[in-house]
Amino acid sequence: MNSILTTELVRINHAQIEAIGAELRRTITPVMEAVAGVNPRPTRISRAIGLDKSLASRLVRAVLSTSDLDLMHLVPSPQGLRIFADLSTRYADPASVSNLQATIDRFEALLDSVPGGRASIDAQISDSSHVALLKREHIAKQASFKSMSFLLGHFCEVLTTTLFLVPSANGRRVDGIEIQRRIGLRRMRPSTPLVLLSLWGEPEDAVSENAISLDTIDGRGNGDPKSYLLSAFSTQPLPDLEVMREGEMTALVLAGDPSIHAPSQLTSAMRIRNGWPIEPEARIQSLRGYVLHTPCRQIVRDVYIAESLYPNVTPQVSFVLPGPRPSMRTPGEDGRRHYSEVDLARSIESRPGPQSYDIPGVVNHSAVVRHVLERTGHGLTPFRGWRLAMTYPVSLVEMVWTLTHPSQLHR
Numbered sequence: 001m002n003s004i005l006t007t008e009l010v011r012i013n014h015a016q017i018e019a020i021g022a023e024l025r026r027t028i029t030p031v032m033e034a035v036a037g038v039n040p041r042p043t044r045i046s047r048a049i050g051l052d053k054s055l056a057s058r059l060v061r062a063v064l065s066t067s068d069l070d071l072m073h074l075v076p077s078p079q080g081l082r083i084f085a086d087l088s089t090r091y092a093d094p095a096s097v098s099n100l101q102a103t104i105d106r107f108e109a110l111l112d113s114v115p116g117g118r119a120s121i122d123a124q125i126s127d128s129s130h131v132a133l134l135k136r137e138h139i140a141k142q143a144s145f146k147s148m149s150f151l152l153g154h155f156c157e158v159l160t161t162t163l164f165l166v167p168s169a170n171g172r173r174v175d176g177i178e179i180q181r182r183i184g185l186r187r188m189r190p191s192t193p194l195v196l197l198s199l200w201g202e203p204e205d206a207v208s209e210n211a212i213s214l215d216t217i218d219g220r221g222n223g224d225p226k227s228y229l230l231s232a233f234s235t236q237p238l239p240d241l242e243v244m245r246e247g248e249m250t251a252l253v254l255a256g257d258p259s260i261h262a263p264s265q266l267t268s269a270m271r272i273r274n275g276w277p278i279e280p281e282a283r284i285q286s287l288r289g290y291v292l293h294t295p296c297r298q299i300v301r302d303v304y305i306a307e308s309l310y311p312n313v314t315p316q317v318s319f320v321l322p323g324p325r326p327s328m329r330t331p332g333e334d335g336r337r338h339y340s341e342v343d344l345a346r347s348i349e350s351r352p353g354p355q356s357y358d359i360p361g362v363v364n365h366s367a368v369v370r371h372v373l374e375r376t377g378h379g380l381t382p383f384r385g386w387r388l389a390m391t392y393p394v395s396l397v398e399m400v401w402t403l404t405h406p407s408q409l410h411r
Contacts, residue, residue: 014124016110017069017072017110017121017124017125018068018069018072019068020072020103020106020107020110021067021068021069021071021072021075022068023103023106024062024071024072024075024081024103024104024107025062025063025068025071026103027096027099027100027102027103028059028062028063028075028081028084028100029063030092030096031084031085031088031092031096031097031100032045032059032060032063034088034091034092034093034096035048035049035088035091035092036048040060040063041060042056042057042059042060043056045059045060048091049084049087049088049090049091050087051083051084051087055076055080055083055084058074058075058076058080059075059076059084061074062074062075062076065131069125070125070131072121072125073122073125073126073131073135074131075107077118078104078105078107078108078111081100081104081107082101082104085097085100085101085104122136123136133345134345137344137345138391138392141391141392141393141394142392144295144392144394144395145295145296145297145392145395148295148395148396149188149295150188152192152293152294152295152395153187153188153189153191153192154185154186154187154188154189154192154194154262154294154295155185155186155188155294155295155296155297156182156183156184156185156186156294156295156296156297157183157184157185157186157296157297157298158181158182158183158184158296158297158298158299158300158359158361158362159180159181159182159183159292159294159296159298159299159300160179160180160181160183160299160300160301160302160359160362160365161178161179161180161181161290161300161301161302162178162179162301162302162304162357162369163176163177163178163287163288163301163302163303163304164176164177164178164304164305164306164373164378164383165276165303165304165305165306165309165310166306166309166376166378166381167278167306167308167309168273168274168278170274171278172278173273173274173275173276173277173278174274174275174276174277174278174309175271175272175273175274175275176271176272176275176276176288177217177269177270177271177272177372177373177376177378178269178270178271178272179267179268179269179368179369179372180197180267180268180269181233181265181266181267181268181362181365181368182196182265182266182267182294183264183265183362183363184264184265185262185263185264185265185266185294186262186264187254187262190256190257190258191256191257191258192256193253193254193255193256194253194254194256194262195251195252195253195254195293195294196241196252196253196254196263196266196268197225197228197229197251197252197266197268198249198250198251198252198293211273211274212272212273212274212275213272213273213274214270214271214272214273215270215271215273216228216269216270216271217269217270217271217372217375217376218375219271224243225243225250225251225252226241226243226252228252228268228269228270229252229266229267229268230267230268230269230368230371230372232371233265233267233364233367233368233371234263234265234266234267235263235264235265235266238263239254239260239261239262239263240255240260241253241254241255242254242255267368269372271376278309280310280403280405280407282405283404283405283406284316284402284403284404284405285402285403285404285405286400286402287303287315287401287402287403288303288400288401289398289399289400289401290398290399291322291396291397291398291399292393292394292395292396292397292399293395293396294395295395296392296393297391297392298361298389298390298391298392298393299389299390299393300359300362300387300388300389301387301388301389301399301401302351302357302385302386302387302388303315303385303386303401304351304383304384304385304386305383305384305385306378306381306382306383307381307382307383307384310403310405311407312405312406312407313403313404313405313406314403314404314406315348315386315401315402315403315404316348316401316402316403316404317346317348317388317399317400317401317402318341318399318400318402319341319342319343319344319346319394319397319398319399319400320338320340320341320342320397320398320400321340321342321397321398322396322397322398323340342394342397344390344394344397346388346390347388347389348386348387348388349386349387349388349389350384350385350386351384351385351386351387357369357370
């Protein structure tokens with residue numbers, strides 16, 4: 001019974017929000033046209049009545065929005081609307097101004113009736129308004145970046161990963177070749193230890209021909225994580241680094257010593273041997289999971305698949321709260337969200353070959369990728385690829401890549 005009541009309350013509030021939005025559009029428009037004409041611009045409104053330019057801009061964007069929900073997200077506060085109404089009395093007829101003021105009162109009453117006020121209204125609007133969702137999400141992610149950078153004591157301007165899927169040497173599995181780059185790495189507190197590279201797995205994992213294992217791109221790692229670093233594409237000289245092993249995790253750590261400067265650029269590469277079956281076992285296949293331990297302003301993750309593998313495959317990305325490895329699950333076929341999924345906007349861009357591998361603002365990225373492909377014997381291998389780029393990705397949330405195979409539809 002409680003869930004039914006809660007759902008009904010949300011539905012009614014949603015209708016009230018739209019209704020107030022429609023009223024605001026109807027009453028703001030004639031006043032605005034009286035002040036600045038039928039095609040009002042922020043500068044015209046500011047010059048005519050002396051209204052603040054940013055407030056005028058919000059008014060225009062709200063009235064020109066495509067839906068009443070978008071208007072409710074963009075429209076200024078009741079106080080800002082009252083300033084506009086008061087300044088417009090010299091140009092608009094008294095009835096229009098009076099109608100606007102009455103609607104502003106109803107807008108304010110709606111905000112006062114909802115716990116959390118404008119923030120709660122915006123959160124509810126974002127369920128149906130793409131404009132509101134993107135704006136509120138950007139503000140939240142930017143705040144998260146600032147707070148997590150301070151709490152963790154470090155951040156990075158740009159983090160990139162480039163994953164290539166290629167046939168394994170045994171012909172029965174698929175290998176991964178992955179390049180990771182950190183650009184603009186900074187410690188906010190010099191005494192903060194900083195993980196530069198972490199690897200999961202034990203040497204005995206590779207005892208059988210088909211076992212999944214991690215290796216350097218040249219196959220000569222000898223268990224030393226430093227051999228995964230590409231020094232030619234990292235800040236020189238690299239500082240002395242500590243190797244820390246905890247169970248199945250091995251990490252390369254910059255010590256919390258103020259005299260040791262963090263490398264501003266760090267590039268690493270590895271080979272994931274026998275990581276995936278060459279014939280998919282299900283329609284939706286887990287590919288790769290990443291937990292972002294370093295706050296960053298921008299993240300770019302590329303996936304490239306050799307043309308000989310997985311025809312007509314489509315990649316997807318989801319975000320989940322980190323947990324045990326089973327949390328790296330594939331998305332549900334019924335489209336329902338799991339309780340641990342985090343609803344973040346994402347957009348995957350197709351990158352058909354031939355590839356340049358460039359990333360705007362990341363120096364020499366194409367050269368790094370081609371260097372690794374040449375060393376692994378795939379300099380001439382044709383790939384098709386996809387890219388996901390995000391600003392202010394959320395730290396400590398796992399990004400999960402999956403592949404959808406149309407050929408497995410009836411399995």
